[in-house]
Every structure is written in structure tokens, then in C-alpha cells.
Amino acid sequence: MPIRSILRGLESLLLALILSVPAAAGGPRVARIEGDPIDGEPVSIEDRKLVAADGSVHDLVQIRRIEYDRPVREPARDAAPVRLEMASGDVVYGKIAGSEDMVQHLLLLGAAAGKVGVPYDRTLVLLMRTHPSVDPLPVREEKQIGDLAYVADGEKSATLEGSIEEFTTDKVRWTWEVGEEKKKISIPLARLRGIRFRIVPAPEEPSGVLARFYLVDGSRLSGVDPTLSDGVYRFRLLEGKGDVSISAANVSHVDLSSDLLLFLSDEEPVEVAERNFIGLPHGYSFQRDRTFSGGPIRLGANPGVLYEKGLGVHAYSSLAFDLHRRYRKFRAIAGSDPNRPADDPRALEERKVLFRVWGDGKLLFQSDPVDIRSAPLPIEVGIEGVRILVLEVDEGDDLDLGDHAVWASAMVVK
DSSP states (O other): OOHHHHHHHHHHHHHHHHHTSOOOOOOOEEEESSSOOEESOOOEEETTEEEOTTSOEEEGGGEEEEEOOOOOOHHHHHHOSEEEEETTSOEEEEEEOOOTTOTTEEEEEETTTEEEEEEGGGEEEEEETTOTTSOOOOOOOTTOOSEEEEEEETTEEEEEEEEEEEEOSSEEEEEEEETTEEEEEEEETTTEEEEEOOOOOOOOOOSSEEEEEEETTSOEEEEEEEEEETTEEEEEESSSBSEEEEEGGGEEEEEEEETTEEEGGGSOOSEEEEBOTTSSBOOOOOEESSOTTSSOEEESSTTOEEESSEEEEESSEEEEEEOTTOOSEEEEEEEEOOOSOTTOHHHHHHOOBEEEEEETTEEEEEOOOBOTTSOOEEEEEEOTTOOEEEEEEEOTTSOOTTOEEEEEEEEEEO
């Protein structure tokens, strides 16, 4: 058997042995955008719904992190012969598995990620980590037109500008032009230091739930609308070809974000009305991501649930947002600002407010009077086709003294 084949087999065995080391005991949990985390690993994800360990079901757009509490296993990362950096910021550690039928794609066998096909035009750097004696790859030049291959020659390296024709497991076929003549060369991977790829415009990001997977070998991979079943995540790469399957046992954590959800505290209202009980401006402006009195947003029995996002207002308040008819649901947790002692008799008498939600002039929701003793009020209203959404807080029949209210976690969802 050729020595090179034996070495490749030993390399694969080493990576497998390193990754098979059990992770340190920790505390897996699911962190929501708002509310307390849920202990335990998620059971499944399908159709943008996550089933947690306690059986509860959650919209994936409202999950911000899935934490497995597994550290990066540095030996696995260090044993990988290749580091691939993508334009998306993703990184894969592994080894080259050729191109197979993926035209203009590089196929990597990740130490933890499995097979990953990455298009050449969305790759920034391919670094062969088998030449520790040579300097890092030079910085990309502004005038660079093609790809740049750096070929080791002892302590130095030669630079070839051209393009990749094909990758195999032991060489890369390289082409370049001299005048009108096209030349070709096969570069052994054993001599390749790395490749800096030419810059191309980024494609438009697809809509959906974006998941960035941080793996135990140090790799990072981004995908859209992940699913989870039988302990395996599946998703399509943000920048790549085909679907990727990753064992949850190889995941350190997953960060999630989505263009399907918009917090209204991140938007600028198109119209604001703030006045006192006799109809004059009261001079108080609404607050973003804190209560009107400036404290953190907490609702419920002491100490209450902490909400990172929301709107703090003083009645009377009306905030109008232009949604451009892009969203289907409005959600919030409404309540009285808790940053005033609940045993203050004046607070109990004066802090009664009404919450209303309007869509294009039509009343969609109205609460009963809410005061500091009231339980947090979940609100979910259909707003499909609505352009102008108005959040109104009214002081009701009493005066507006101390009528501070919060729209905790006020959001619209596609």
C-alpha cells in the first residue's frame, strides 16, 4: 500500500479518536429571546418549531441560542490538515475530499462537520496547515484578478495567479493564461501552502431562520431553517451546495437569528402622540428596551421575568409603526411599570391603564384596566395586510399620575 494512503488513513483515525472523547459534563439549555432559559437539550426542530426537553413547543424565531456546554476540543482542531475560511465568516477544519460531482465546488470532510461542499467563489482562504515553517499567506492585493496559489519551496514559496480547474484528494489542477495561451499544472497538496480566492459580490441572503453552528473542532457553519431529529441537525448551507448533516454530539452551541422577526423597539415610529389627561403634551418620551423610569423591564412576581427588549411609556401614549404589510402577527407582554413599590397606595390608585392595538385604524385589541397588581398580559394579534400598527396606552378614567406602562418584548413576526 502506498505510504500516502497509509498516512491518510492514520490521519482519519486520529481525527475520529479525538472527537470520540466524551465531552465534559455540563448544562445544556435553550435560551429564548425573552424569558428564562429552558434546561436540557432540544428534542426536535421541524417547520420552525422547537420541542424542548420539558415538552414545551416554541417558535424557532424566538430562540436565540441552543447551548450544549461542550468546549472546543483543541486536539481535534489542531490535527486537521486544512482550514477553510468562507466569505460568510464560516470556518471549516478538516481535509480535502476532492470535488466529486460538485462543479466549481471544493468538497471538505470536516473533522466534526462531515461533508461540506463550498463554492470557489464564496471561499476566501484555503490554508494547508502542513507547512508550519513558512510565513502566513500574504494579504490579498487590491489588483488581484484571479485566484492566488502559494506553492512551498523550502522556506520560500512561489505565487501562481490563475484559477482552479479541479481538486482531488492529493492535488489541485491549476490553469493560467500567458497571452492567448492557457497553461495547466498539477500542484501536489503536499506542496500547496494555500490559496487566496478572488473576490466576488455576495449573493442576497435567503430569508428564514439563520443558524450559526459552533462545532467542537473549532469549525463554524451557517445554515438556513435547520431541523433536528434523532440527534442530527440538517440544514442547507448559507454559502454552499447541498444539505449538511451534523451530529448534535459535535455541536458546542448554535446561535440563531431571523429576518422573520422585528422588535419594535429597534424601529422608528412614524408618529408619536404623548399627552397628559387634559390633552397637552406631557413632555415625557417613550423609552427603548427599558421602563419609562429607566430600569430594566421585569414583569411578574418578584423578581419577575427579565425582558431585554420592549417599550416603556407614560400614558397617554400612542406609537405608530409602518410595517409595509410585511408581517402576520403582533406579540407583546403588557404590564404596569414595576419600578415603583407595590405597597404604595398612590400607585395602586393611580396606575391603571388600558392597552390598545390598532391596525390601519381598526381596533384589534383592548385590555381591561391594568395596574401594578395585575398579572403580565400576553397579547397576540393577527396583523396580516396591516400597514400602520398603533400601540396605545390610555390612562382610563383616572388621572395620568404615575401611569407608567411597558410593552415587553413587543415584536412583529412574518
